[in-house]
Amino acid sequence: DSGVTQTPKHLITATGQRVTLRCSPRSGDLSVYWYQQSLDQGLQFLIQYYNGEERAKGNILERFSAQQFPDLHSELNLSSLELGDSALYFCASSRSGGDVKNIQYFGAGTRLSVL
Amino acid sequence: GNSVTQMEGPVTLSEEAFLTINCTYTATGYPSLFWYVQYPGEGLQLLLKATKADDKGSNKGFEATYRKETTSFHLEKGSVQVSDSAVYFCALSRSGYALNFGKGTSLLVTP
Numbered sequence: 105d106s107g108v109t110q111t112p113k114h115l116i117t118a119t120g121q122r123v124t125l126r127c128s129p130r131s132g133d134l135s136v137y138w139y140q141q142s143l144d145q146g147l148q149f150l151i152q153y154y155n156g157e158e159r160a161k162g163n164i165l166e167r168f169s170a171q172q173f174p175d176l177h178s179e180l181n182l183s184s185l186e187l188g189d190s191a192l193y194f195c196a197s198s199r200s201g202g203d204v205k206n207i208q209y210f211g212a213g214t215r216l217s218v219l
Numbered sequence: 220g221n222s223v224t225q226m227e228g229p230v231t232l233s234e235e236a237f238l239t240i241n242c243t244y245t246a247t248g249y250p251s252l253f254w255y256v257q258y259p260g261e262g263l264q265l266l267l268k269a270t271k272a273d274d275k276g277s278n279k280g281f282e283a284t285y286r287k288e289t290t291s292f293h294l295e296k297g298s299v300q301v302s303d304s305a306v307y308f309c310a311l312s313r314s315g316y317a318l319n320f321g322k323g324t325s326l327l328v329t330p
Contacts, residue, residue, distance in 0.1 A: 106262060106264070108262070110262075137316075137317070137318075139318075146320060146321075146322045146323065147308065147318075147320040147323070148320075149316075149317035149318065149319070152316050152317065159316060160314070160316035160317060162317050194262060194263065196263075196318075206251075206312065207253075207265055207268065208265075208318060209265070210255075210262040210263040210264070211262050212260075212261055212262040213262050
């Protein structure tokens, strides 16, 4: 068990809808990262938050947004969903951010199916 | 930009066989390198890491050496077990923010 908790485990929804994925980092970790894993794109970094502030952005679509709350949990919001958004979404956490030696610990993921 | 290339799978081996999964990277400067493993239905787990040239990461019988001259970080294990069946991802961190992952190599070990 990595200590990173993601809910829900599975999400099935329809095109055009909006969903929220939740992540609770390991105790003491200040950074939260979101990744998308799909068959065609592999594992892609979406966005990182550090202690409530956005720190780095990757290949995140404008329809997607995220935030980190004062208790350090994070939510990833996906809107106007398309079939191509079906994927496994991982959250990871680490003690800090910006250190190349940083180890990221991953949650079990949320599997999103858009029908 | 930063990128990781790893050998295509799937790789199928018999129990106790020798394993090598090749990984090469492109990055400026001195990235940290990682191997993560994903067991069926689970998230990614850190298997081992190396943060500077010639470092050797090791864990659970797996090893990988950071080779700057060949920009490689190949994963090896002398004798694989059925329980090693999983998907293995090579990754680098250049900025300390995002991890850049390879596409993953699926390993199946048969009894």
